[in-house]
Amino acid sequence: MKLSEYFVPTLKEVPADAVVPSHKLMLRAGLIRQVSAGVFSWLPLGFRVLNKVINILREEMNAIGGQEFLLPALNPIEIWEQTGRVEAMGDVMFHLKNREGIVLAPTHEEIITYHAKQHIQSYKDLPQIWYQIQTKFRNEPRPKSGVLRCRQFIMKDSYSLDTTWEGLDQSYNKHLEAYKKIFSRCNLNFFIVGASSGAMGGSQSQEFMIESDAGEDVCAIAPSGYAANLEVATSKLPPVGRKDYCPPIEKFPTPNAKTIDDLIQQFRFDENNLAKSVVYIIESEPVLILMRGNDELNESKLQIAFGTNKLRPATSDELLQITGANAGSIGPVGLKTKIKIVADNLLMNANCLVSGANEDGYHFKNIDLVRDTKIDAYFDLRTVREGEPCPLAGTPIKIVKAIELGHIFKLGTKYSEALQATFLDQDGVQKPIIMGSYGIGVERIIACYIEQNHDEHGIIWEYPLSPFDIHIISINIKSNKVVEKAEELYSKLLSLGYEVLYDDRDETAGVKFNDADLIGIPLQIIISEKNIQKNVLEVKRRRTQQRELVSEIELLDFLQQNVLK
RNA sequence: CGGGGCGUAGCGCAGGUGGCUAGCGCGUCUGUUUUGGGAGCAGAAGGUCGCAGGUUCAAGUCCUGCCGCCCCGACCA
Known part of the structure; x- marks a missing residue:
C-alpha cells in the first residue's frame, strides 16, 4: 500500500x-476515531490489525472444533424474558423505541439456546461448540479508556453444548487451552485468574487478564502461582478462634468510640478480637454481617453467598429501626429486631469478642458467638489484602490492577432449562443440555497489546498483529534514483507475498521517520541516495531502533529470518 | 446516578471583570527554496464561539435551561 494514497x-x-x-x-497512529461516547470507527490501518486478530481467533476456534455462526444483534425480547435477563440486565440492555419487542443483544446465550432447542434432539447431536465474532451492544453507564470499555464492541463468543458435566469439563478445557494459544500468538503477557460467575450463573469461571493501571479489575497474585480476581480471592489467615476462658458477656460505655480504631486506642483491645457489624438489605430482607474489625466486606462474595446481586447497605434510618442503634454501635447481641446474622469464616465460633451493643455509646465485651448469640451461617466474606499468605503455599499476595481480555464460564443448565433446550439420552430420558460460555473482547486484545508494547515514539508491533510486514521509507522523492529504487523494492516485496506499507509521500525525512515509528511496523527499510551510492539497503528494527545495512542479495534472507508471521 | 472539569478553525489552546475587525501554534492551499528525525521564506483560505432562550445600546464573555465529551466514584452479564 502506498501511503500517499492510503x-x-x-x-x-x-x-x-x-x-x-x-x-x-490508537488515535495518533490513525487506527480509530471516536464517534460518540463508547462508540468508535475503525480506520483502514486499524481494521487491518483487527482482521489479523480475528484470523487468529478463527483459526484457534476452528482448531477445537468450533463452528462459526453469525447471530443477529436484533433480538426478540420474549426470549430474554424467558431467562429472566431483561430484568437482570436492566439498563445495560438497549431497547428500541420505534419497534416494540426488540432489544439489542448484549451477549448471545439466549439465541444459541434457542437454536439448540430447535434442532438438538438426541445425545447423538452432541457435543457442539458454536461461536461467532460479532458486535455486542451494552449501554454502559460510563464508557472509558478508548476501546477498553465501549457501548458497541466486537466479541468472539462461543458456547459449548454437552450431555454430561464431564463433557462440559472437556469443552471448558478446550477453550482454556485455545485461549492460551490465542493470547500467546498475540504476544500478550497475560495471566489467568479464578473469577466470579456473577449473575451469569454456573459453577466455575476463569478470566484472562493483563496487568495494567488502566484496568478496572483488581486481582490477587502470588509467587506460588495463585491468581484470583479480588471478587473471589482468599488467603490463609489464621482464624480468631476460641480462648480457653471467656468471662461472662458485659456491656460497657464507649461514648467516644465510633470506629474500630477508636476502640483499639481507648481500650487497648486486640485488633483481632474486635468484630464489626454491617447491615445489608438482601432481596429486601435485612441481614447483619459480622466481620473482623478492620476487614473489608467483599460485596461480590456476599452476592455469591446469597446467590443474588440484589443487595445494598442499609440506610441510616433502617439501621436505627432494625438494630436500635446507629452505625458504630451495632452488634450481634441485643438486636431490636430478630434478623438473620452471618459472619466471616475467620470468626468461626470465636469468643472473647468486642462488638456494638445496639445502643448508641455502648459495646459488649466477652462475646462468645456460640454462647451468646446464634450465627445463621459462616461464609468467606472479607476482601483479601496485600501481603497476606496465599491459600496455595502461603506466599505473600500482591494486589494488581488488570484488564479482562476473556472470560470462560461453566454455565450448566440455567439457559437450557429456562428455554427448554433438551435432548434424549441413551435411556430415552429427556435432559437439559449442559452449557458453557466463553468470551473474548476483540478490541481489547489490540488495546492491551499496545498497553504492553509502546514507547515514547509510538506503537511497537510484532508479527502477527502488525498491520503490515515491512515499512519502506523513501527519502527525498525529488531524487529519481531513490524513487526508482523504492518502487522496484516495493514491487519485488509485494510479489514475494509480503504486506508492504510504502511511504512514497513528498514529506521530509523527519516526518516519515516519526510517522513510521508512530505506526510501529516491526521493520523499516530506508531508501536514500546515500544508501544507493553505497549499494546497500538500510533496515531499521522498530523495537530497538537499531539500524543495519544489508546488500540487496542479503535482504531476502534477512526478511525470511525476521518477518515471522 | 453522585462529584469535578471542559465545549472557541481539522487538531492543541488563549480570550471570560460585557465594547471596536475573535486570536496563537500546528495542520491545510498557492508559489519558491530545501530534503537523514515533525524544514525556511512569501502569500491565502478556513469560525452560526455546543444548542435554545434571556438580560443589555452591545454577549465568546453575564443569567436560565438543554445537549455533548472527559475524569473520579457508583454500576458492570
Whole structure:
C-alpha cells in the first residue's frame, strides 16, 4: 500500500480526551476515531490489525472444533424474558423505541439456546461448540479508556453444548487451552485468574487478564502461582478462634468510640478480637454481617453467598429501626429486631469478642458467638489484602490492577432449562443440555497489546498483529534514483507475498521517520541516495531502533529470518 | 446516578471583570527554496464561539435551561 494514497490520518499532537496510552496511540497512529461516547470507527490501518486478530481467533476456534455462526444483534425480547435477563440486565440492555419487542443483544446465550432447542434432539447431536465474532451492544453507564470499555464492541463468543458435566469439563478445557494459544500468538503477557460467575450463573469461571493501571479489575497474585480476581480471592489467615476462658458477656460505655480504631486506642483491645457489624438489605430482607474489625466486606462474595446481586447497605434510618442503634454501635447481641446474622469464616465460633451493643455509646465485651448469640451461617466474606499468605503455599499476595481480555464460564443448565433446550439420552430420558460460555473482547486484545508494547515514539508491533510486514521509507522523492529504487523494492516485496506499507509521500525525512515509528511496523527499510551510492539497503528494527545495512542479495534472507508471521 | 472539569478553525489552546475587525501554534492551499528525525521564506483560505432562550445600546464573555465529551466514584452479564 502506498501511503500517499492510503487514509492514515496520524496526529502529531495528543488528543485532549485520551488518557491511557493505548487510546492516545490508537488515535495518533490513525487506527480509530471516536464517534460518540463508547462508540468508535475503525480506520483502514486499524481494521487491518483487527482482521489479523480475528484470523487468529478463527483459526484457534476452528482448531477445537468450533463452528462459526453469525447471530443477529436484533433480538426478540420474549426470549430474554424467558431467562429472566431483561430484568437482570436492566439498563445495560438497549431497547428500541420505534419497534416494540426488540432489544439489542448484549451477549448471545439466549439465541444459541434457542437454536439448540430447535434442532438438538438426541445425545447423538452432541457435543457442539458454536461461536461467532460479532458486535455486542451494552449501554454502559460510563464508557472509558478508548476501546477498553465501549457501548458497541466486537466479541468472539462461543458456547459449548454437552450431555454430561464431564463433557462440559472437556469443552471448558478446550477453550482454556485455545485461549492460551490465542493470547500467546498475540504476544500478550497475560495471566489467568479464578473469577466470579456473577449473575451469569454456573459453577466455575476463569478470566484472562493483563496487568495494567488502566484496568478496572483488581486481582490477587502470588509467587506460588495463585491468581484470583479480588471478587473471589482468599488467603490463609489464621482464624480468631476460641480462648480457653471467656468471662461472662458485659456491656460497657464507649461514648467516644465510633470506629474500630477508636476502640483499639481507648481500650487497648486486640485488633483481632474486635468484630464489626454491617447491615445489608438482601432481596429486601435485612441481614447483619459480622466481620473482623478492620476487614473489608467483599460485596461480590456476599452476592455469591446469597446467590443474588440484589443487595445494598442499609440506610441510616433502617439501621436505627432494625438494630436500635446507629452505625458504630451495632452488634450481634441485643438486636431490636430478630434478623438473620452471618459472619466471616475467620470468626468461626470465636469468643472473647468486642462488638456494638445496639445502643448508641455502648459495646459488649466477652462475646462468645456460640454462647451468646446464634450465627445463621459462616461464609468467606472479607476482601483479601496485600501481603497476606496465599491459600496455595502461603506466599505473600500482591494486589494488581488488570484488564479482562476473556472470560470462560461453566454455565450448566440455567439457559437450557429456562428455554427448554433438551435432548434424549441413551435411556430415552429427556435432559437439559449442559452449557458453557466463553468470551473474548476483540478490541481489547489490540488495546492491551499496545498497553504492553509502546514507547515514547509510538506503537511497537510484532508479527502477527502488525498491520503490515515491512515499512519502506523513501527519502527525498525529488531524487529519481531513490524513487526508482523504492518502487522496484516495493514491487519485488509485494510479489514475494509480503504486506508492504510504502511511504512514497513528498514529506521530509523527519516526518516519515516519526510517522513510521508512530505506526510501529516491526521493520523499516530506508531508501536514500546515500544508501544507493553505497549499494546497500538500510533496515531499521522498530523495537530497538537499531539500524543495519544489508546488500540487496542479503535482504531476502534477512526478511525470511525476521518477518515471522 | 453522585462529584469535578471542559465545549472557541481539522487538531492543541488563549480570550471570560460585557465594547471596536475573535486570536496563537500546528495542520491545510498557492508559489519558491530545501530534503537523514515533525524544514525556511512569501502569500491565502478556513469560525452560526455546543444548542435554545434571556438580560443589555452591545454577549465568546453575564443569567436560565438543554445537549455533548472527559475524569473520579457508583454500576458492570
